[in-house]
Amino acid sequence: MKKPPTRRDFLKQAAAAAGLVVLPSAVFGGQAARLEKRTRIFDAPNTPRKPRFIAHRGCLSLAPENSLPAFEEAAKRGFWAIETDVRITRDARLVCCHDATLKKMFGAGGRIADLTFDEIQKLRLSSGNRLGDHPEGRLRMPLFSEYLEICKGGGSVPFIEIKDDVTSRVLRLVRDLGMEDGAVISSIKFAHVEEARRLSKKVFIHHIFSDGEHMRKLAALGYAGLSYNHADLDAVPAGLVETTHRAGVRLCLRAGDTRETVLKMLEMGLDYIPTNAVIEM
Numbered sequence: 001m002k003k004p005p006t007r008r009d010f011l012k013q014a015a016a017a018a019g020l021v022v023l024p025s026a027v028f029g030g031q032a033a034r035l036e037k038r039t040r041i042f043d044a045p046n047t048p049r050k051p052r053f054i055a056h057r058g059c060l061s062l063a064p065e066n067s068l069p070a071f072e073e074a075a076k077r078g079f080w081a082i083e084t085d086v087r088i089t090r091d092a093r094l095v096c097c098h099d100a101t102l103k104k105m106f107g108a109g110g111r112i113a114d115l116t117f118d119e120i121q122k123l124r125l126s127s128g129n130r131l132g133d134h135p136e137g138r139l140r141m142p143l144f145s146e147y148l149e150i151c152k153g154g155g156s157v158p159f160i161e162i163k164d165d166v167t168s169r170v171l172r173l174v175r176d177l178g179m180e181d182g183a184v185i186s187s188i189k190f191a192h193v194e195e196a197r198r199l200s201k202k203v204f205i206h207h208i209f210s211d212g213e214h215m216r217k218l219a220a221l222g223y224a225g226l227s228y229n230h231a232d233l234d235a236v237p238a239g240l241v242e243t244t245h246r247a248g249v250r251l252c253l254r255a256g257d258t259r260e261t262v263l264k265m266l267e268m269g270l271d272y273i274p275t276n277a278v279i280e281m
Contacts, residue, residue: 051272052080061277145177181202184225
């Protein structure tokens with residue numbers, strides 16, 4: 001007689017539909033694998049009253065993205081984490097900027113990699129929210145070290161997206177400030193995530209816009225998370241969150257910018273929530 005399907009069978013079917021598999025080593029007695037907590041960053045609550053919000057590129061609703069004021073506003077408001085993008089100048093200085101070029105935010109020509117920091121710091125942001133609310137001198141491109149100091153002073157987790165090939169340099173600065181066990185290294189390039197794990201067993205790693213294949217690799221690397229590229233919460237495949245958690249991997253989706261969206265994300269079981277807004281919960 002054919003055995004009736006078990007809960008695990010249903011999960012495997014849901015996972016297959018999402019391009020995932022349930023790892024046998026991640027299941028014990030039918031219970032979900034325990035999510036690793038090697039460091040202190042996940043001691044913070046993740047509740048409707050106080051979600052684990054990530055200020056995407058800083059508090060960009062109150063200041064230009066990836067600016068000193070944006071980071072300071074996020075730290076002042078107690079965001080769980082502050083996200084930034086790290087690039088490198090021609091003279092090997094680490095700076096915070098999403099784009100490789102200066103056109104979008106500074107209205108100038110050229111690439112960051114082709115200019116020295118002295119050349120770049122003479123420029124001022126010409127785009128972004130509430131430019132007039134902040135002193136002109138604070139509207140230059142921040143050094144990565146300045147961003148780290150702001151995170152440390154405000155008690156926020158540095159959620160660091162690697163753009164250029166600077167993983168080892170980034171980790172060196174993070175270690176120098178005693179923040180290795182309180183930081184996240186993320187990238188859309190999986191090679192950067194793998195390099196971060198090779199260099200550090202303490203830092204939390206995060207893969208942006210991941211999939212089933214890379215989720216399994218993250219599970220093997222350990223102490224890891226990911227984001228799936230689903231903008232519509234109603235279109236998230238059934239079992240996706242549960243299957244990811246059963247592999248021991250934390251997760252988020254795209255940004256939650258309204259209270260209703262955030263509450264739904266928490267109900268789904270997401271572990272942290274990127275946002276472009278200041279949301280009163």
